[in-house]
Amino acid sequence: MDTQLKEKILLGEIDLDFSRQEHIEFLKEVYSLYNSAVKVYNKIYDYYKGKTDAIQTYKFVTDRSNLKINLNYIKKFIKEEVSYSVGKELAYESTEGNTNFIKDINYTLSHWESNHNSDLMKYLLMFSEVYELYYLDSKADFCSKIIKPTQGFALKDEFGNVIVFIHCFETKITNKKFIDVYTKNKIYRFNENFVPVKEPIKNIFGEVPVSCGQLSYEKEFDTIYNDIKGLQDAFETNLSDIANEISDFRNAFLVFCNAKLEKDDTKKMKEKGIIILPGDKSKAEWLIKNINDSFIQNTINTYEDKIYQIACHINANEKMQSNTSSLALRARLNAMENKCSLNQNAHKDIIKNRIRFICKFLKTKGKDYDPKDISIKYTANIPQDDLMIAQILAQVPEGTISKETARSQFSFIANSLVEAERVAKEQKEEIDKHPDLPGGGEDE
Template identity: 35%
Template structure:
């Protein structure tokens, strides 16, 4: 595909349009909900605005559930070099990177990973969002990336810049007036494909909480109304019947705590009744719907202290189904990353690896019954390989390295036994 300035301008227009739409989701994640602007203010009344930041809670919980434990890699052909290569080139940054990438995709509906070679000649990756990046795909079932643009500013520089990524080079532009662009430089990259990977939140590429924004707004408004109603409730009025009290006498009565009225007179407070049961039921109903729609479990409810990990998984079944679909997208992103990594390795070290030989293993971030898990491993030791069984243990980050350590220790122990027998 021929990359022209006209095409780049069209992509930039799409970026500007998308960023204005996607900004809403960033605002909700950061707690800037619509109630801050749209709440119905009342003169001379309490106007507190309460915000319950469900978007941040759900996005962080779901991301932690999927990626709270490191992603493991296993070679299908039992090639130790390929696993060691991945560990050596990415283990020092990929856990935090995966979490941030997934989090951004849940907020915006999609996020982007840019692979590059840093100044030290190391393979690295950074995260871009729809607020600053636009990716043009070819429209096929594979959704191959044809072009990516990244808008940014440099520190202490008011000029906006635009980097354009193609399959062979990176074009550097400067934005000038009326969305015009000026080429200021370019250089080649090593990947032979656009080094930007799309990480979708779901097949529709919608924000993970987009469908619940109206419920969030209702929950915020109802809680705010209730708190303001209670705050206004303090402004009760004192009614004095069949008597007249001078203003100076009222001050004395307030100090003494005594009110004297003539026979037939009466003093009472005028207050307003609040149907707290109705409000409580409605709040609980909205909150329950929010958790149901997000397939989340409310851990603030009373749970039995001896709830097993299996029972916990049953309660999390809907969340597990939701996260399993996210896992499929995340696995594809990691495979694309490995493809770029192996291109880098081939050109730097001359070694050839096949990304299809790598199995990506995700471990749910849940309390684990290690005793039960150990029993399962013992029963399966003659069915599965030892390396595969090690992936079941949540505290082992790299099963290949762990297995190598185990074999080294066994060999060392055997040599010690032989030396003792000789002596």
């Protein structure tokens, strides 16, 4: 393919048109980039599912115990960070106080699955990269689909703008492979041989309808998988070896010295539980393998400790002193909280772009909003001392903190704006019940 044509496509000087063969050739090169990356991401996904190298390549010993012990720390840590970061519902706030905008956002997303944001975070932490694809369903509702990097690939220019996005999938019944291609103007569908299978559809958004989430510039090299893969393999291998050593103790050998044993004698010994030795120098004893349990336990403890250290997690099963303060307990979470803050920042970038596409969708409904007006609030999913917060707010001079900000500090209030409307409604109902009483003023 002509290098000059590639440069023009990458610079946005030429729009992609897959009715032209040279643009099909460009698409094939994009697909090859996807294929080269998908091998790495498939390996990461295998580890999340527990298909580790230690389990897959564990050496089989004939006529011996061959137990395989799987300890999936990668899944455990990812689920902990997801639960901590987005376990509670996201809240939207308008810097201009535009309550209608927030209501429209919540209404637009009301039909989405409840675990959509948590799944988005899960794949972001798993692969350090994830895509969120936007489309309109048969009811003309704004919808989204999470695309893992094992299923899709976005080609970007040097400024991070998406030029083309491909989504590769296979139908369950026919097992046919298809490639959906998204450009800023149209949406195409090809088979695995890049032959169009239906007419292209107009893209109503005017740009490639996808948000690209990225945890860091290092991508797959900045994942829990990359950090602890070797430790987890070593842990599983050694633990499996120990389990098999214990199981093989059933195959103990009885050693006879200076004694002759006939075949029928073994049966009599088992039945009567008695051994008669022929002379003073004869003896019988079990042949036992000497296992250094302290060395084994120290090795296992070292593996486990290093896994927790590198992942910036704490072992909740460790024994704590009964008089440990809440501040000391919270301090143990400091490394994990800092890590989850970075995770939330990467997740927030996806949500910001989602709101931008929601604004494009709402504009078709005659509603014009500025996506920059919305700020996203994350609430950590940990026990919170609401009594202490109430005491602090009670001592703050009036006029220092708005009521909306004060409400948002409590863990049991998911949406401070909705809560303010409920309070105002209750106050109005009380005033209507007692018209003779003086009004108490409006709740801000």
